[in-house]
Amino acid sequence: EDQVTxxxxxxRLQEGESSSLNCSYTVSGLRGLFWYRQDPGKGPEFLFTLYxxxxxxxxxxxxxxxxxxxxxxxxxxxxPEDSATYLCAVQAYRGGADGLTFGKGTHLIIQP
Amino acid sequence: xxxxxxxxxxxxxxxxxxxxIECRSLDFQATxxxxxxxxxxxxxxxxxxxxxxxxxxxxxGVEKDKFLINxxxxxxxxxxxxxxxxxxxxxxxxSGVTGKETQYFGPGTRLLVL
Numbered sequence: 001e002d003q004v005t006x007x008x009x010x011x012r013l014q015e016g017e018s019s020s021l022n023c024s025y026t027v028s029g030l031r032g033l034f035w036y037r038q039d040p041g042k043g044p045e046f047l048f049t050l051y052x053x054x055x056x057x058x059x060x061x062x063x064x065x066x067x068x069x070x071x072x073x074x075x076x077x078x079x080p081e082d083s084a085t086y087l088c089a090v091q092a093y094r095g096g097a098d099g100l101t102f103g104k105g106t107h108l109i110i111q112p
Numbered sequence: 113x114x115x116x117x118x119x120x121x122x123x124x125x126x127x128x129x130x131x132x133i134e135c136r137s138l139d140f141q142a143t144x145x146x147x148x149x150x151x152x153x154x155x156x157x158x159x160x161x162x163x164x165x166x167x168x169x170x171x172x173g174v175e176k177d178k179f180l181i182n183x184x185x186x187x188x189x190x191x192x193x194x195x196x197x198x199x200x201x202x203x204x205x206x207s208g209v210t211g212k213e214t215q216y217f218g219p220g221t222r223l224l225v226l
Contacts, residue, residue, distance in 0.1 A: 004155075032213050034215075036217070041220070042220060043116075043205050043217035043218050043219045043220045044205070044217045045217075046214060046215075046216060046217075049213065087155070087156070089156075091213060098161070100146075100215060103155055104153075104155045105155065
């Protein structure tokens with residue numbers, strides 16, 4: 001059974017204070033690891049897809065990295081508008097298009 | 113990115129009635145759509161996989177006779193919650209897949225069953 005564990009559950013930072021969110025996973029065969037951002041009462045917004053260990057992707061203040069057991073979402077000099085819940089999800093190789101297994105997310109608050 | 117819409121955004125119904133939720137891919141053709149459910153402070157849980165023109169595949173523990181899914185075209189999938197009960201109250205979210213694996217999610221539908 002695929003499992004995704006995210007830590008910490010919640011994180012409060014000052015504006016400009018960089019940090020990292022962790023996503024540990026176990027999957028029978030990783031097809032892709034996904035990071036999404038979710039605002040309250042809304043659907044997840046796609047951020048990144050990582051496919052193999054060592055891969056890195058960046059977008060504005062966010063950078064995602066991947067190892068064989070975990071992924072990190074690094075947030076550099078965050079702003080209040082970066083406040084949201086960040087979700088990590090994995091997709092396994094099972095043939096065809098498959099659903100995602102999500103973690104519970106990290107609730108990030110950036111204080112001005 | 114690809115855009116997915118859902119309708120309605122929220123619905124309140126009486127126990128025992130049925131509710132239909134629509135999921136549309138607005139600027140891409142989704143051969144596969146997924147339905148998820150999210151309870152407060154919980155992660156998204158996959159309910160079913162919907163392929164255009166074929167029967168949906170349900171995850172273990174999801175009642176296929178209660179959650180009816182129809183994927184009649186490459187841009188529309190519907191979820192009907194039949195004989196809804198208070199425990200079905202949740203946030204229902206759909207997603208569609210483009211040619212690659214990335215899933216793009218709709219804004220969600222909040223269902224409250226009284």
